[in-house]
Amino acid sequence: MEAAWNAFGSDSDSSDSEDDNGVAGREEATRLMQQYNTQSTQDKQVSKTDNINSTSISFQPSFDDQKQRTASLPWPNNPPLYLGPAFVEKLTLGGGRGYTATADLPPGTCILIEEPFVKGWSEQQMGKRLGLESIQHLFDRDTAQSIVQCMEELHPTKDKVDSVYRDNSEDIAPLDKIQIVDMISSADSETSHYQEVQSLIAYAKERGIVNSDGTNLNSRDINRLLLTMRYNGFDSGLYLHFSIFNHDEDPNCIKFRPSSEGTQQQHYSEARTTRFVKKGEALTLHYLENPREVSHATRRKILWDQHRFDIGDEGAFRKFLRLAEDHNKRKTAVYESELVQGSFPESNRTGTNEDSGGDPPVAFNIENSLDDLEDMVVELQAMFLSKPDEGLSMSSTSFERAAALELTVWELITAAKASLGNNNHILLSRCRRLHLDSIEILLEHCSSILDNKASTELMARFLPSARELLESQKLRLGNDHTDVARTSNDISMGIQALLSHSPKRLLSLQLEDMRSLDQCSRFEHSCRKEKERIEKLFPKDADNIVAMVTKEA
Numbered sequence: 271m272e273a274a275w276n277a278f279g280s281d282s283d284s285s286d287s288e289d290d291n292g293v294a295g296r297e298e299a300t301r302l303m304q305q306y307n308t309q310s311t312q313d314k315q316v317s318k319t320d321n322i323n324s325t326s327i328s329f330q331p332s333f334d335d336q337k338q339r340t341a342s343l344p345w346p347n348n349p350p351l352y353l354g355p356a357f358v359e360k361l362t363l364g365g366g367r368g369y370t371a372t373a374d375l376p377p378g379t380c381i382l383i384e385e386p387f388v389k390g391w392s393e394q395q396m397g398k399r400l401g402l403e404s405i406q407h408l409f410d411r412d413t414a415q416s417i418v419q420c421m422e423e424l425h426p427t428k429d430k431v432d433s434v435y436r437d438n439s440e441d442i443a444p445l446d447k448i449q450i451v452d453m454i455s456s457a458d459s460e461t462s463h464y465q466e467v468q469s470l471i472a473y474a475k476e477r478g479i480v481n482s483d484g485t486n487l488n489s490r491d492i493n494r495l496l497l498t499m500r501y502n503g504f505d506s507g508l509y510l511h512f513s514i515f516n517h518d519e520d521p522n523c524i525k526f527r528p529s530s531e532g533t534q535q536q537h538y539s540e541a542r543t544t545r546f547v548k549k550g551e552a553l554t555l556h557y558l559e560n561p562r563e564v565s566h567a568t569r570r571k572i573l574w575d576q577h578r579f580d581i582g583d584e585g586a587f588r589k590f591l592r593l594a595e596d597h598n599k600r601k602t603a604v605y606e607s608e609l610v611q612g613s614f615p616e617s618n619r620t621g622t623n624e625d626s627g628g629d630p631p632v633a634f635n636i637e638n639s640l641d642d643l644e645d646m647v648v649e650l651q652a653m654f655l656s657k658p659d660e661g662l663s664m665s666s667t668s669f670e671r672a673a674a675l676e677l678t679v680w681e682l683i684t685a686a687k688a689s690l691g692n693n694n695h696i697l698l699s700r701c702r703r704l705h706l707d708s709i710e711i712l713l714e715h716c717s718s719i720l721d722n723k724a725s726t727e728l729m730a731r732f733l734p735s736a737r738e739l740l741e742s743q744k745l746r747l748g749n750d751h752t753d754v755a756r757t758s759n760d761i762s763m764g765i766q767a768l769l770s771h772s773p774k775r776l777l778s779l780q781l782e783d784m785r786s787l788d789q790c791s792r793f794e795h796s797c798r799k800e801k802e803r804i805e806k807l808f809p810k811d812a813d814n815i816v817a818m819v820t821k822e823a
């Protein structure tokens with residue numbers, strides 16, 4: 271998913287070459303890495319081939335069905351490429367709408383396929399808090415008129431905002447005051463904002479951009495447009511129908527963003543269920559991404575800052591998860607993944623800590639370290655990708671940076687485990703994924719420098735991180751989530767590499783269910799099968815689905 275706006279046969283021990291540090295060892299290490307990379311490529315190919323004939327569709331999409339379903343959407347003249355078994359229901363939360371399942375849905379069911387209505391964001395906007403330059407970016411487009419008119423239906427809708435300002439101030443609903451009136455007043459209180467709004471009004475008039483009723487845009491319209499972008503924008507741009515999804519702390523859908531994998535360009539985003547959904551259940555996404563795994567206090571602050579809704583403190587969060595009603599293991603795990611030394615940390619919607627003079631919460635320190643280390647991973651990946659042919663001539667500095675990063679993340683995991691006192695804490699999952707990523711960088715880009723012993727040791731650190739990550743993910747996300755498939759694949763590849771190059775080292779890890787070579791093989795097999803099973807639930811068949819609903823019978 272992407273966020274709403276913010277800015278890897280049994281071998282005898284004697285064949286182990288783990289103590290060989292010479293040239294032979296280096297050649298062996300290179301072979302091991304090549305095997306890792308070849309397996310990785312084959313996996314991708316298998317999943318692509320598997321995907322051709324498999325389908326997750328639990329019912330047959332048809333032109334007629336599609337026509338009927340999309341007719342009742344807020345934008346009947348701008349339908350999505352595909353709307354699955356969902357309808358827009360009236361709700362009491364902000365905007366008053368949300369998707370509901372029209373049938374029992376298996377995991378992987380395609381709910382929505384849609385191209386961005388406005389692709390990406392202006393260059394001036396990138397990395398900055400959402401501002402009026404994004405509205406200027408909209409007005410500069412040839413399709414500005416139609417964009418502005420369609421945006422009238424995004425939360426908060428033009429009708430709603432106009433009616434709020436028509437009402438007496440005592441009659442304004444508390445939520446409308448928070449999400450509309452207070453936000454617009456706060457923006458207007460800045461002189462520069464007021465002046466920029468006036469210039470945008472003049473610019474819209476000059477370009478003939480008007481409301482759907484033919485009136486000229488006024489300052490409230492411009493401020494409302496800014497709010498719609500804040501409440502509905504995704505990293506990849508602005509969508510009409512994706513903006514109907516509400517946030518849930520235990521979401522049942524995931525959004526895949528437009529991508530360009532190899533020669534394949536995918537211009538649309540898709541939403542699919544990540545678990546079994548009952549008929550009548552709300553279909554929801556998680557609004558946070560990059561990173562999605564943040565502590566409850568940080569999520570609470572981000573969601574309040576951007577969307578002006580509050581997931582609340584411990585009591586409200588339990589209620590939010592409907593813990594008391596459901597007695598659901600997954601929801602309980604979502605709650606438990608926040609506990610620090612057995613307690614749910616305090617928070618407030620505008621952020622915890624610092625101002626109160628006390629020590630910052632443990633999770634806050636770990637998040638800061640993670641932010642810095644994730645930036646370093648991105649930098650390293652970019653650096654290695656910009657010099658793909660460096661090979662044997664790779665500078666030792668690049669290697670040292672990557673090796674130091676892996677070690678730092680490993681140490682962070684050890685420290686975080688101790689300070690959180692919760693092996694399944696949400697931040698530990700993020701630490702472990704970062705650890706796997708940092709090892710993959712070394713294996714993929716530094717094989718010419720790594721000798722066999724070093725690479726075996728890397729694998730020996732990779733595997734425990736992946737095992738622990740998988741356990742936490744299964745608890746929190748269920749067994750059918752794409753993240754579970756990815757980690758299962760990592761474990762399978764890690765076991766395969768160690769089994770063929772240093773089974774002795776593999777057994778020395780003493781991992782649960784991996785105490786004998788036979789057990790290790792069986793565990794590897796089950797992870798590989800799980801990865802294949804989940805991948806089949808999420809076939810890359812969106813083009814077929816779109817073709818099915820586009821052709822009239």
Ligand SMILES: C[S@@+](CC[C@H](N)C(=O)[O-])C[C@H]1O[C@@H](n2cnc3c(N)ncnc32)[C@H](O)[C@@H]1O
Pocket residue numbers: 363364365366367368424425449501502512513514515516517518576577578579580
């Ligand atoms: C992208 S819109 C979602 C669709 C919106 N409900 C509508 O009717 O257009 C985002 C807004 O929906 C509301 N919202 C989404 N998820 C929510 C939740 N879990 N609790 C409260 N409000 C939520 C907030 O007002 C947020 O700014």
